[in-house]
Amino acid sequence: MENRETVLRARKGDSEAFGRLIDERRESLYRTAYSFTKNRDDALDIVHDTVYKAFVSLPKLKNPDYFQTWLTRILINTAIDFTKKQKRAQPADTADIAAPTGSDNEERLDLYAAVDRLPEMQKAVVILKYLHDLTLTEVADILRCPPGTVKTHLHKALKTLRMELKEE
Amino acid sequence: MDQKVTDLKRSYEEVALADNLDDVIRQAIYKGQKRRRSAARCKMAGIMLLFALTAFTAGVNTVPAFADSLGRVPVLSQLAKVLQFRDGKATGGEITDGKTVGPVTREPDSVSERIVIPIYEGENPATVTNYFEATYSAYPYTLTLDLLGVRWFFDGGNFPSFADSQLVEGMQKLVVLDDSQQRLLITFKVPVDITVTQTTNPAGLTVDIRAKEEQLPPAYSVRTASYPFGEEVGSLEERIREALGYPAETIRMLADKNGKLFVEAGRFATEQEAEDMKAALLAKEGINFTLTVEKREPAQLPATVLQ
Numbered sequence: 001m002e003n004r005e006t007v008l009r010a011r012k013g014d015s016e017a018f019g020r021l022i023d024e025r026r027e028s029l030y031r032t033a034y035s036f037t038k039n040r041d042d043a044l045d046i047v048h049d050t051v052y053k054a055f056v057s058l059p060k061l062k063n064p065d066y067f068q069t070w071l072t073r074i075l076i077n078t079a080i081d082f083t084k085k086q087k088r089a090q091p092a093d094t095a096d097i098a099a100p101t102g103s104d105n106e107e108r109l110d111l112y113a114a115v116d117r118l119p120e121m122q123k124a125v126v127i128l129k130y131l132h133d134l135t136l137t138e139v140a141d142i143l144r145c146p147p148g149t150v151k152t153h154l155h156k157a158l159k160t161l162r163m164e165l166k167e168e
Numbered sequence: 169m170d171q172k173v174t175d176l177k178r179s180y181e182e183v184a185l186a187d188n189l190d191d192v193i194r195q196a197i198y199k200g201q202k203r204r205r206s207a208a209r210c211k212m213a214g215i216m217l218l219f220a221l222t223a224f225t226a227g228v229n230t231v232p233a234f235a236d237s238l239g240r241v242p243v244l245s246q247l248a249k250v251l252q253f254r255d256g257k258a259t260g261g262e263i264t265d266g267k268t269v270g271p272v273t274r275e276p277d278s279v280s281e282r283i284v285i286p287i288y289e290g291e292n293p294a295t296v297t298n299y300f301e302a303t304y305s306a307y308p309y310t311l312t313l314d315l316l317g318v319r320w321f322f323d324g325g326n327f328p329s330f331a332d333s334q335l336v337e338g339m340q341k342l343v344v345l346d347d348s349q350q351r352l353l354i355t356f357k358v359p360v361d362i363t364v365t366q367t368t369n370p371a372g373l374t375v376d377i378r379a380k381e382e383q384l385p386p387a388y389s390v391r392t393a394s395y396p397f398g399e400e401v402g403s404l405e406e407r408i409r410e411a412l413g414y415p416a417e418t419i420r421m422l423a424d425k426n427g428k429l430f431v432e433a434g435r436f437a438t439e440q441e442a443e444d445m446k447a448a449l450l451a452k453e454g455i456n457f458t459l460t461v462e463k464r465e466p467a468q469l470p471a472t473v474l475q
Contacts, residue, residue, distance in 0.1 A: 015201050031183045040186050048196045055200030130173050131180045
């Protein structure tokens with residue numbers, strides 16, 4: 001539950017209050033950024049830019065109850081912009097990926113890599129829906145597109161993933 | 169597919185956090201803090217105001233570095249820089265932190281005053297002056313110094329007495345709700361010409377003051393009641409800034425004739441304009457305190473208004 005008072009103080013420039021808001025979300029911010037890049041340094045760059053942009057533009061946030069959605073939007077947009085600029089010629093460095101545990105390591109890596117190969121918007125929808133457990137409406141709110149468009153992206157993403165993972 | 173989604177989620181949750189994640193976050197917040205201060209300063213310089221008063225800009229100096237038109241020996245230092253004011257504002261110094269206002273001194277003579285404000289680092293003079301903004305205005309005639317990166321006063325903020333001064337009414341600290349900066353207010357008794365010189369090695373500001381002739385009409389000020397130095401008046405300033413959308417040019421913190429502080433939201437050529445602004449402000453969220461319209465001559469010290 002959002003601490004409205006903390007958001008209001010952060011909006012006025014209280015960096016300590018803003019720090020507390022970010023601290024509560026640091027793991028989610030980093031892991032989401034990492035989901036896009038599969039690279040520790042790149043994920044840190046995305047987190048840095050997200051936190052910076054959020055603090056600078058926080059005075060424009062009209063409804064403090066909307067803070068989480070607003071912050072996630074900044075994160076996703078920053079991650080998408082970052083990965084577009086990267087223009088990677090080679091696949092993600094699999095040595096850098098936190099090794100999944102259990103006997104199905106290879107399958108998980110395949111899945112991770114398959115998600116990584118999705119176009120940015122489809123990847124964003126998959127990450128927000130499945131890793132953040134958001135509804136399609138909430139995802140649409142963050143990505144600022146109609147729920148129908150989110151459904152289309154999700155449908156295409158799942159179709160691609162099934163084909164790549166050869167699921168019957 | 170459901171199993172794979174579960175696997176995906178488990179992989180996500182198992183991602184190890186980078187060791188320096190907290191450092192990166194702290195750096196980003198610090199950078200954002202500096203950027204927000206910088207953005208507020210740009211707004212001060214360029215924002216279009218509904219209630220702007222172009223007629224009330226008090227005269228300020230554009231004296232070249234070594235001209236002696238104020239009858240004072242210029243600050244002798246190869247590293248002295250005379251500030252150029254535009255529309256009553258000037259900036260200087262470098263972005264730093266952890267500085268202290270050193271012991272302030274005054275050097276009056278028969279026709280002018282000099283106030284020396286050294287900047288210290290610890291107990292010794294600093295080399296470089298912190299970033300600062302100087303704002304000069306009338307109603308009454310004041311010089312406000314925003315000292316960013318200055319956190320303390322060497323001797324607790326005691327300033328010299330100006331009881332015998334023909335030009336200066338007084339000098340005092342203003343409230344600022346940010347522990348990484350300080351603000352100083354110098355109030356003048358009469359219209360004055362000023363020169364502000366920034367020095368390096370040792371760091372500091374020198375304010376040279378001389379009387380001048382100036383005739384301006386009275387103005388009508390929309391202001392709060394008077395408060396002792398403390399968080400309350402600082403909070404009022406923030407609430408007014410938020411209600412007006414941070415147009416810092418119209419908002420000032422001033423001292424009244426008894427040394428108490430108040431916030432002025434704006435000042436106008438006519439009483440009606442002031443009353444309109446007062447009404448508009450009282451209708452804003454968060455403005456539930458007393459506001460008054462006060463008529464003031466350009467050099468008149470503000471009255472003490474009870475809460």
